[in-house]
Amino acid sequence: MEPTTKRPLRADAERSVRAILEAAERVLAADPGASMEQIATAAGLARTTVHRRFANRQAVLDALAVSAARQLLDAVDDGRPDTAPPLVAIHRITANVLQVKYSWTYALGLPPEPGSEAARLHAEVQARCMAVFQRAQRDGLLSPDADLDWARRVYYALVGESLHGNDANADPDTIAARLVDTFLHGFAAAR
Amino acid sequence: MEPTTKRPLRADAERSVRAILEAAERVLAADPGASMEQIATAAGLARTTVHRRFANRQAVLDALAVSAARQLLDAVDDGRPDTAPPLVAIHRITANVLQVKYSWTYALGLPPEPGSEAARLHAEVQARCMAVFQRAQRDGLLSPDADLDWARRVYYALVGESLHGNDANADPDTIAARLVDTFLHGFAAAR
DNA sequence: AAAAAACGCAACAGTGAAGTTCCATTTAAT
DNA sequence: ATTAAATGGAACTTCACTGTTGCGTTTTTT
Numbered sequence: 001m002e003p004t005t006k007r008p009l010r011a012d013a014e015r016s017v018r019a020i021l022e023a024a025e026r027v028l029a030a031d032p033g034a035s036m037e038q039i040a041t042a043a044g045l046a047r048t049t050v051h052r053r054f055a056n057r058q059a060v061l062d063a064l065a066v067s068a069a070r071q072l073l074d075a076v077d078d079g080r081p082d083t084a085p086p087l088v089a090i091h092r093i094t095a096n097v098l099q100v101k102y103s104w105t106y107a108l109g110l111p112p113e114p115g116s117e118a119a120r121l122h123a124e125v126q127a128r129c130m131a132v133f134q135r136a137q138r139d140g141l142l143s144p145d146a147d148l149d150w151a152r153r154v155y156y157a158l159v160g161e162s163l164h165g166n167d168a169n170a171d172p173d174t175i176a177a178r179l180v181d182t183f184l185h186g187f188a189a190a191r
Numbered sequence: 192m193e194p195t196t197k198r199p200l201r202a203d204a205e206r207s208v209r210a211i212l213e214a215a216e217r218v219l220a221a222d223p224g225a226s227m228e229q230i231a232t233a234a235g236l237a238r239t240t241v242h243r244r245f246a247n248r249q250a251v252l253d254a255l256a257v258s259a260a261r262q263l264l265d266a267v268d269d270g271r272p273d274t275a276p277p278l279v280a281i282h283r284i285t286a287n288v289l290q291v292k293y294s295w296t297y298a299l300g301l302p303p304e305p306g307s308e309a310a311r312l313h314a315e316v317q318a319r320c321m322a323v324f325q326r327a328q329r330d331g332l333l334s335p336d337a338d339l340d341w342a343r344r345v346y347y348a349l350v351g352e353s354l355h356g357n358d359a360n361a362d363p364d365t366i367a368a369r370l371v372d373t374f375l376h377g378f379a380a381a382r
Numbered sequence: 383a384a385a386a387a388a389c390g391c392a393a394c395a396g397t398g399a400a401g402t403t404c405c406a407t408t409t410a411a412t
Numbered sequence: 413a414t415t416a417a418a419t420g421g422a423a424c425t426t427c428a429c430t431g432t433t434g435c436g437t438t439t440t441t442t
Contacts, residue, residue, distance in 0.1 A: 010410055010417055033224065035399060046420045051401065143380045150369065151378045157352040161344050178341065184379035187342045189334045191382070201387055201440060226429060237390050242431065 017053050019043040021064050028064075029106035036060075061110060062118070068100075068107035069121035073128075075100040081128045086136035087180075093132070094159065094176040102163055129155070141184075151183075158183055208244050210234040212255050219255075220297035227251075252301060253309070259291075259298035260312035264319075266291040272319045277327035278371075284323070285350065285367040293354055320346070332375075342374075349374055 009017070023043035027034045036057060040047040054060045079093030101108055112119040129152055136142045142151065158179050166175060200208070214234035218225045227248060231238040245251045270284035292299055303310035320343055327333045333342065349370050357366060 012409065013418060016418080036401090037399075047400095048402090048421075049419060052418080056401075057399095140380050142378050146378045147369075150373070153352050153355070154349065154373055154378070157348040158345065161348040164344070182341070182345055182377065184377045186373065186375045186377035187333050187337045187345070188375035189331050203439065204388060207388080227431090228429080238430095239391080239432090240389060243388080247431075248429095 013053070016043070016045060016049060017063075019045065020050055020053060020060065021067050024060055024064050025068075025104055025107050032106070062113070062116065064107045065110045065112060065116070065118040066121070068104035069112070069118045069125075071100050071104065072097065072108060073121050073125050076125050076128045081132045086132055086139055086141050089132050090136065090180055091173075091176055093128075094179055095172040097159060098162060098172045098175060098179075101159060102166075105163060126152070155183055204244070207234070207236060207240060208254075210236065211241055211244060211251065212258050215251055215255050216259075216295055216298050223297070253304070253307065255298045256301045256303060256307070256309035257312070259295035260303070260309045260316075262291050262295065263288065263299060264312050264316050267316050267319050272323045277323055277330055277332050280323050281327065281371055282364075282367055284319075285370055286363040288350060289353060289363045289366060289370075292350060293357075296354060317343070346374055 020039065020043045024039045027039050027042045031038075036050055037047050039060070040050045043050070050060070054063065075096035076093050078096050079089050081089050081093060084092065110118075112122050130148060133142060133148045133151055133155075137144065137146060137148065142148075162175050162179050211230065211234045215230045218230050218233045222229075227241055228238050230251070231241045234241070241251070245254065266287035267284050269287050270280050272280050272284060275283065301309075303313050321339060324333060324339045324342055324346075328335065328337060328339065333339075353366050353370050
């Protein structure tokens with residue numbers, strides 16, 4: 001029952017925490033109802049060790065959500081959303097996000113508890129996204145009529161869909177290019 | 192243990208079956224791990240009655256998936272996908288599908304068991320969808336370069352996204368119009 | 383009105399997972 | 413090398429859910 005970081009963990013304990021979170025992602029992605037035992041085994045640990053690091057199942061899920069959300073925010077910031085030209089930023093962010101989302105599909109699909117750290121991080125990501133879109137609209141890349149909130153939701157949906165069917169190693173830049181092209185122009189014949 | 196329809200069910204029994212499926216959709220949409228007890232209560236029935244109509248939990252899920260998939264296929268066929276002009280068909284199908292999907296979000300999100308009736312129905316829906324898109328491409332509505340499989344996936348994703356945040360009574364035709372517009376033209380400024 | 387079917391309710395057994403405790407052993411920190 | 417922390421493993425309790433059975437009562441069918 002010590003979820004709060006009282007003193008720094010020992011090196012092996014920190015490895016265990018990471019192993020648990022990575023195992024949880026793998027196992028829960030395959031079966032959201034998987035047991036703590038399955039997670040522990042996948043992490044190469046005993047079940048009691050998992051319970052020593054996380055008070056209960058929910059604590060694992062919370063930590064998993066926060067960990068993944070942090071990496072997502074980093075992926076976005078690495079695309080320079082505030083300084084790069086909008087089209088470049090959107091491309092880079094998309095490619096970065098696709099990689100993170102592929103590795104943390106389950107964790108990033110978890111509904112963030114309102115008020116939680118994970119929710120705060122997701123809101124941060126969303127703010128970056130909206131800022132880029134607003135700049136893109138001012139630069140004439142996006143239509144002046146575009147509903148940016150709807151645009152953001154569509155963009156999220158395209159990212160989610162782009163994760164399917166790609167056997168891991170498919171070039172993220174290629175997928176991102178197709179995604180952005182669809183986002184901008186849709187499927188209608190050129191006018 | 193009588194999942195197979197031996198003799199026609201009595202009137203009240205058939206009402207029970209429908210009540211169970213509708214309750215299962217509501218309850219499981221809110222919590223996918225909900226118990227049979229919760230489903231029974233939501234259906235206004237005793238738990239044993241649920242077990243009398245469905246051998247086990249999986250049988251409920253299967254029946255739920257099939258029921259929803261049937262309605263989905265009906266919604267698609269009501270849009271005349273083979274005869275109406277492609278743009279009209281796409282609009283109508285979209286509006287119809289949105290309504291069905293809104294009422295059966297959970298059931299239609301279930302991964303269809305390979306080889307099951309539900310899987311067959313979903314494949315049928317997909318075939319209708321591809322047929323419309325091919326006609327649309329021949330008619331010059333969709334770009335000759337468009338990857339129709341990717342287009343279909345994007346279309347599905349847009350449908351899924353359009354279900355969120357709409358407080359039920361939002362006009363399906365309005366939402367469908369926005370969806371189709373985005374699908375065709377994206378968000379870029381007009382060239 | 384009589385027969386058949388469906389229902390509610392209570393009770394029961396079986397299962398599996400969550401969470402805890404204790405202790406011997408291993409591993410990291412100083 | 414000593415100390416403190418972390419781990420594995422077994423055992424145990426608790427608990428919720430599943431699936432089943434039996435029986436008296438209600439509802440539908442004919």
